[in-house]
Amino acid sequence: MTRSLGDADWWRSAVVYQIYPRSFADADGDGTGDLRGIIQHLPYLAELGVDALWISPWYPSPLLDGGYDVADYRDINPDFGTLDDARELIDSAHRLGIRMLIDLVPNHSSWDHPWFARAIADPAAPERGLYIFRDGRGPDGDEPPSNWPAVFGGSAWRRTTNPDGSPGQWYLHMFDVSQPDWDWSNPAVAEEFDSILRFWFDLGVDGFRIDVADSMAKDLALPDVPIDPRTGEPTVDKFVGSPIWDHTGVDGIHRRWRAVADSYADDPLGARVFVSEAYLTPSERLVRYVEPGRLHTTFNFDALLAEWTAQTQRNVIDATIAAHAAVGAPCTWVLSNHDNQRVATRYGKATTGSSFGPGGVITSDNGQPNMITNDEPTDIALGRRRARAAALLELALPGGAYIYQGDELGLPEVEDLPIEVLQDPIWERSGHTQKGRDGCRVPLPWSGTSAPYGFNSGSEQPWLPQPDDWAEYTVAAQERAPRSHLQLYRAALAERHRNPALGDGDLTWDELDNRDLLSFSRTPGFRCVINFGTESVSLESLSPGATVLLHSGDPDSGVLGADEAVWLSVG
CATH class of the missing domain: 3.90.400.10 (Oligo-1,6-glucosidase; Domain 2)
Known part of the structure; x- marks a missing residue:
């Protein structure tokens, strides 16, 4: 259903598109994406059908951690543009019915601050x-x-x-050495961030994605953390009672921010909102962040981390929905972002994620606790087929959803970037044992048959090199292909807007004898079926007389093939 900017509950069902500004579109031809590049492509985003944009950090920064090292919280990185450009972007997006979220980085600043x-x-x-x-x-x-x-x-x-x-x-510095942690026990820090929130809300920003929302408060008695027996080093795990992560002090910080957002309730733009980034599991622990009076939504990273099997996916979905319902918050589904291996690559590997048991408890990390480090061989055809099915699954589930730029194109991870171009601090801090996250941050391909693929029209190559075989992934190429990844996303978002069964709400599982199938229904008259097995299944046998709304494979085949999903109109 289409939602206007005046809808106070827009965030409960919103599909939000994440833009990594360095890599989206470069209007001035210097090799770095910028705000004018985003402005020029707003019609593309409107046609895609997203409800909001989330812009990764656009602040002045030495870019030693991709902009998450903020030197000035009230300005725009000159590589990206100016505050006037930001105002134009916000206003132009609003005219198209698209809301704007930006990043807040409250755990640390840049050492250049x-x-x-x-x-x-x-x-x-x-x-x-x-x-x-x-x-x-x-x-x-x-x-x-x-x-x-x-x-x-x-x-x-x-x-x-x-x-x-x-x-x-x-x-x-809980992250890079260039990112000193704020001391949130000092009232001046809290007051500063109140002011930062109001600065951007007054400029028209609709909300914030809170970077590492579980990290600001620490036990300043500085007790040591346990030694991880797997590594012999101090643990980085977010165990219950950690002096670093998910400390009880974050509750008061979140409530203070919520009060600032709620003070804009009567503004013509409507609700200002927050989405939390916190890798916490199981779901009962995570949803404390979206209890009444705290943040509005929180990324459901269990969905991102979950392996591609019917049982794990159902366990994660069940646990997520139950935990969020208990606190009256909508679920927020996410498959990908700028910190994780791209969906089409992750699902094309032998290890597709972690196993989750009943209650959404991780039963095995399959040797890959950090999926960005998974360097197994990739079957990209398999991965893209699964990514298409995963998109229909994500967009059919109750609540909101996030799309990372390029996932609508089925872009793969660039796994063979030359080491001399790597910029992620993980590369240096890991002693050159982990390449880090640059492979999912390669600039988008818009058109043409060779780099820079329409990313810019200048002579400068993009800040990270694009592969030679990306011509088939460009927006222009996919707009000409009726069954492309892009066309699937456009059709799914269009159906989501017009179909009252989709968005916030609930689901009912359809119990089937085939354990490789997941099927659920939503009211009124909607059904989603995903085939995690290796054998095709007749659509007529699944739901006699149903009408196919969308199919991740061949809609004319009459079957649901391996690693495919279908949306059906029933009843």
Whole structure:
């Protein structure tokens, strides 16, 4: 169903398209995507049928972690454009009925942020109290204040040097060394982020995606974390009671933000909203973030991490729906993003994800706890076939959904990027053992038969090289192909807008004898069936007299083939 900008509950069913601005479209020809490139392609996004855009960090940044190292929270990276460009983008999107979400990065800033620069330059500066600086352990203070590990590898602490050249205190960086953590126990930090939220809300932004929404509060007594017996190193796991992750203090931070958003309830644009990024499992733990008075929605990463089997998918769906219903929040489904291996590649591997048992509990990570590191051989034809079916599954489930740019084209992960072009800090912090996330961030192909495939019209090649065999994936090529990935997404989103059974709500499982099939119904008169097996099944035998609305394979075949999905009109 079409929802206007005045719909207060738009977020409960919204399909949101994630834009990684460096890689979407380059209007000025310098090799880097920009806001004017997004503005030029708004008609494409409107035709695709999305309800909102989520723009990954567009702030001034040294880009040592893809923009998640923010130097100024109230401006636009000059590589991407200006604040005037941002205003034009927001207003132009709104005129097309598309809402705008942007990233909020509240756990850390860039080391280029002026407050951190002053904190480093002068140990007595008041700005030092805005970050987590501590004396080291040991007789000379030359050991880190705790054994906490950084997500990107190594210690989460770095020692400073005093102006006189002597060793100084250590500062905490839970991610890259260039990303010092804010000290959220300091009221000035909370007040600063209230102001940041209001700045962008006043500019017309409809909401924020909260980066690592489970990380701001820490136990500042700095207790050590346990040693992981698998690695012999301090654990990075988000265990219950962790001093780093999912600390009880994040509750108050979330509620404070919700109060700011709710203060805009009478604004003509309607509700301002938040979506949480928090890798927490099982679902009962995650949904505390969307309890009444906290955040509105939270990414359901279990769906992203789940293997491609009927039983695991059903276990995840059941657990997700039950947990969200218990707190009155809609589910938010996600298959991909800028941090994870692309869907078409992940599903083309022998290891497609983690196994989930009843209750949505992970029973096996299949040796791949971080799917971006899965370097098994890829059957891309198989992966794209499964990705098409997964798209119909995701878009038929109750709640909202997110699409990462390029997934509507069936883009594969670029797994063979030359090491000299890698920019993800994971590459360096892991001691060159993990290539990191650059392979899912390669710029989009729009048209043509060779790089830059319409990404720009200038002489500069894109900031990450595009493969030589991407001509078939371009938007232009897929617009000419009636059964392309792009056309499937357009048709699915169009059906989702007009079909009252889709979006927020519930589902009922259709119990079948074939254990390789998942089938569920939604009211009124909608059914989705996915074949996870190897044998085709007659559509007539599944649902006599039903009308095919959409088929991820051949809609004229009369069958549901292996790794295919179908939407049916029944009753």
